[in-house]
Amino acid sequence: MLASFSEFKFYQSFRVPVEKADNLRFLVEKEDELGKNVYIDDANLVDVSVSGLGFATKERISVGTTLSISLQFKKHHLDLDGKVVRAFSQSVDDDEIIYGIELGEEKGIHKFLENYILSFSSERLKECLIDSALKERYTKASDGFEMFSLLLSLFKDITHFGDREGFIDNMLEEVVRVMNAQRSTIFLINPDTNELEAVSALGVKKDSLKFDYRVGIAGCVFTTGVALNIDTVNDQTRFNEDFDKIFNFETKSIICHPLHNREDKIIGVIEVINRRNQDRFTVDDEKTMKVLALVFSSVFHNYNPLSEVSQIRRFSQPFDREYALIGKTPHVASLRNTIIKTKDIDCPALISGEKGTGKGLFSKILHFEGQRGLKTFEVIDCGEKDYALLEKQLWGPDESDCLLAKCQGGSLFLRDIDRLPLDYQKKLFEVLDRRGLKGGNITFDVRIIASTIQDLGQKVDDGEFDRNLFNYISKAFIYMEPLRRRPDDVEFLVDYFLKVECKRQGLLLKNFSPKASERMKAYDWPGNVKELKRCVERAVLYNPKAHVITDVEFSNSASPLMDVSAKQRMFGDLPHVSNFKVALKDRISIIEREMILAEIKRNNGNKSKAAKEMGISREALRKKLLMSQELIQVLEGEGQKKKAA
Secondary structure, eight states: HHHHHHHHHHHOOOOEEGGGGGEEEEEEEOOOOTTOOEEETTOOOEEEEESEEEESSSSOOOOOOOOEEEEEETTTEEEEEEEEEEEEOSSSOOOOOEEEEEEOOHHHHHHHHHHHHTTTHHHHHHHHHHHHOOOOOOOOHHHHHHHHHOOOOOOHHHHSSHHHHHHHHHHHHHHHHTEEEEEEEEEEETTTEEEEEEEEEEESSSOEEEETSHHHHHHHHHHHOOOEEEEEOOOOSSOHHHHHHHHOOOEEEEEEEEEOOOOOOOEEEEEEETTSSSOOOOOHHHHHHHHHHHHHHTTTOOOOOOSSSSSSSGGGGGGGOOOOOOOSSSSHHHHHHHHHTTTTSOHHHHHHEEEESSHHHHHHHHHTTSSSGSEEEEEETTTTHHHHHHHHTTTTTSTTHHHHHHTTTTTTEEEEEGGSOOOHHHHHHHHEEEEHHOOOOOOOOOOOEESSOOOOHHHHHHHHOOHHHHHHHEEEEEEEEEEOOOOOGGHHHHHHHHHHHHHHTOOOOEEEEEEHHHHHHHSOOOOOOHHHHHHHHHHHHHOOSSSSOOOOSSSSSGGGGOOOOHHHHHHTTTTTOOTTTSSSHHHHHHHHHHHHHHHHHHTTTOHHHHHHHHTOOHHHHHHHHHHHHHHHHHHHEEEEEEHHH
């Protein structure tokens, strides 16, 4: 038995303070060395609850000692047994020890306490109610001594075990007893199978307890890191009933908490099932679970498995992962953090960025690493020129034929949504807002992820994109920076694509020479990551026997992909900027416009905030955008006249 768990439950529970004026008679007996029951003469009752009480005495009593207790209040008498689970003093110099007693099950305690509390004045009742609702532990010096002794006891239990498996089993037995539950299980992740597997279980055989890491309440806690306390009778949204059917068992309530290793990775969960005599676990149980999770996390603090086939980012080797986000710049770190925050929520997401930055890859990561990852992922190319095919994909000849219906529970990726015709945009919003086709019978349960190359906020202002659809899809906004703005990632991307391509072609691992590597770092990659990937693939293809690739051709007539002029490398795809016939002040105005739009995008469309960060007024920002837009229209008009001539 691990007394520290009982100690913690006693520590964090609320007990009614007892006053001398209450005339509540308290007697306590213990066995002496001869086996006779003797009274503890100086025992004074401090507080009491339905599950425990505290009393003070100068006599020394060992934790675990069983005591006989007698309570008398007016005409109400109660005899019960209890076990010492806590022992602490109020201060260093205090000779008096306060003992915490865990009471055995006694139905009469409820009636006894009811009569006792009914004798309180209204003011005292109010104080007790406020104390029980708002009480903060650790508010005075005496609480500090109590907490210290509790932590010391927990530490002893954690560090003084020999047989780990036996220790874990003993802990689970104590967990079930302390939390008054039926079953408890510890699951750890197996990254080779992408399953949560039971390493210890009480009440059921652990060998058959394994499932996909995204399934059920345990899967939800593992993927999100958020503890859950669920009444499964009334809330089955996350509950997986497969094991109840297999074991002929009924789960009524479950409390589940994540386990972490020393690197703060979530490596598994602990769950406790079916609180006896109650519909769900209590707030006090949630507090207890927090401490239990820390205890079990310390047992498994060295568990950090890695696998080449794992779908779980934190346990996988990136060179063998299908959907890898490569790089070490702050932007990539921010993207990884965004994945963690948004992969398990259902709200739509809009991914913005230049061509080739990895918007499609990011959409797949959001889907496959989230809770919807076991369901279908479909893609619609909104730039599809075959409108009949586009209509069939969006709403189909029949509602069951459209992709919204085919990926129920999954995700739908709308690639280049900025290219979707305006009338289609309006109809799409109506379908998404209604979550079904007009007059249809299917309710769509689909997460929408959209991508765009253009600034949709500007297109909305220009009347070229439906405002309602924009507001719907941009609830979560992700911006993918072009590769030229994160040159430090080039080295890692080259290394990654090189290893993947050599493995795909069955070749020994190659390397780029220092000179070739420097040239690749210096290049600005107007085609972004996609261009870099094709460049590496081509280099491997053209050098099958070389162990070291010494040269990389960026301007190759046989490769339109790499035929990028110096002007284009300097100015990217900005219209008219690389045309030296345009006046310098006009080209600067266009570049300035691009910088303003980028700042607006960085501030999630908030123009006032963007103006403030650039040190200009909101009105100045508006005028600069308006004047540059008029300039571009004039230049494009002149270009069309020349073509017509």
